Amino acid sequence: MVALGECSTHAIFDAEIGPYMTSETVMSKVLIDRLEPGMVLLADRGFTGFDLWQQGIAMGADLIWRAKRNVKPCRLETLDDGSWLAEMRRKNSELDSDHIVIRVVEYSIEDSSGTDLGPFRLFTSLLDPNEVSAIKLAESYRQRWEIESAFGELKTHQRGSKVVLRSKSPALVEQEIWGRLCCHFAIRTLMFEAAHEGGIDPDRVSFTAALNISRRSLSPARSFPLRTLTITAGNEQSSCSYAD
Numbered sequence: 428m429v430a431l432g433e434c435s436t437h438a439i440f441d442a443e444i445g446p447y448m449t450s451e452t453v454m455s456k457v458l459i460d461r462l463e464p465g466m467v468l469l470a471d472r473g474f475t476g477f478d479l480w481q482q483g484i485a486m487g488a489d490l491i492w493r494a495k496r497n498v499k500p501c502r503l504e505t506l507d508d509g510s511w512l513a514e515m516r517r518k519n520s521e522l523d524s525d526h527i528v529i530r531v532v533e534y535s536i537e538d539s540s541g542t543d544l545g546p547f548r549l550f551t552s553l554l555d556p557n558e559v560s561a562i563k564l565a566e567s568y569r570q571r572w573e574i575e576s577a578f579g580e581l582k583t584h585q586r587g588s589k590v591v592l593r594s595k596s597p598a599l600v601e602q603e604i605w606g607r608l609c610c611h612f613a614i615r616t617l618m619f620e621a622a623h624e625g626g627i628d629p630d631r632v633s634f635t636a637a638l639n640i641s642r643r644s645l646s647p648a649r650s651f652p653l654r655t656l657t658i659t660a661g662n663e664q665s666s667c668s669y670a671d
Contacts, residue, residue, distance in 0.1 A: 428604065429454040430577075431461075434469070434570040436629045437577040438615040442608055444601050455479065462488040469571040475550060477517045481527060483552075490552045491568055498548075500531065510561040512554065530554045532561045580634045581611055614641055 429451050430442040441461055443454040455474055462468060464487030472493040483490050500513035510533075514526040530553060535545035549568055553559050559567075585607060594600045618637045622629040 429458055430574065430608075431458055431468075432574040432577050434573045436615055436619045437573055437580065437634070438612055438619070439574075439577055439581075439608055440612070444604055446597075452476075452479070456482065459483050459486065462486040464488065467491060467567075469568060471571065477515055477527070480515060480529075480550070480552075484527070490550070491564060492550050493568065493571075494531075494548045494550050496546070496548065500529065500550075502531075503528070506530070506556045506561075508556040508561040510556060510564075515550065528554065532564050534561070534565045577611070580638075581607060584635050584638055585611055585614075614638055617641070 428442055428444050430439045432439045441458060443457045445454045452474060456479065459468075459479060459482045462483060466488040468483060468488050468490050470490070470492040472495045475492045475494045475498070480490060480492070500515050503512040503514060505511045511531050513529055513531050515529045516526045529550045532549040532551065533546055534549075535543050535547065537543055547565070547568075549564055551564055553564065592600055592603050594603045614634070614637050618632045618634070619629050621637075622632050
């Protein structure tokens, strides 16, 4: 699964699910087509490449993606804040081939022991240092880790320790994954509404607490009488149950 998550709320608002042998890069091509103008997409270095980048900016989104250390774009101009403009090209392409102008930000971080971590290298479509500084870009990129926290909520807390998916066929496994994603989105929506009402950052609200509260509030519903709805489309039928 490859997903798009909103940094400040951890809400996963779009996802693409595929077979085990399908790479994240292949599935991400479908997701990037769903980007919209005004979005700023953070991505790890495994996604940074010419074709995906071109696809992203074509959708009108801005990009802040980490690049691998061995990727060295051709420098064009050094900017006042120390970042620089460069040309991104397809791997092993000729100098007269298609290219995209990007901005490159390089920086290091010291941990609590004083150890230097990095260097880190970011590529961004935000070219104007007066619009957003190199320091602001570096600060923004650390928010990318929020999607990993959301995955942890899904796989560890919501699913439960050592619990595997119950379904025994690919179609039902996919259905179960979507069900878990919908449940996670609903809980995160409730958390956002509570944080907004209380005037606090959604990051200060505990996911495990919200999950447990949701489970307790839903427990009485298990005794509700259920009705079955059957939908027929052509020669196929689909059934679902709901509380009356």
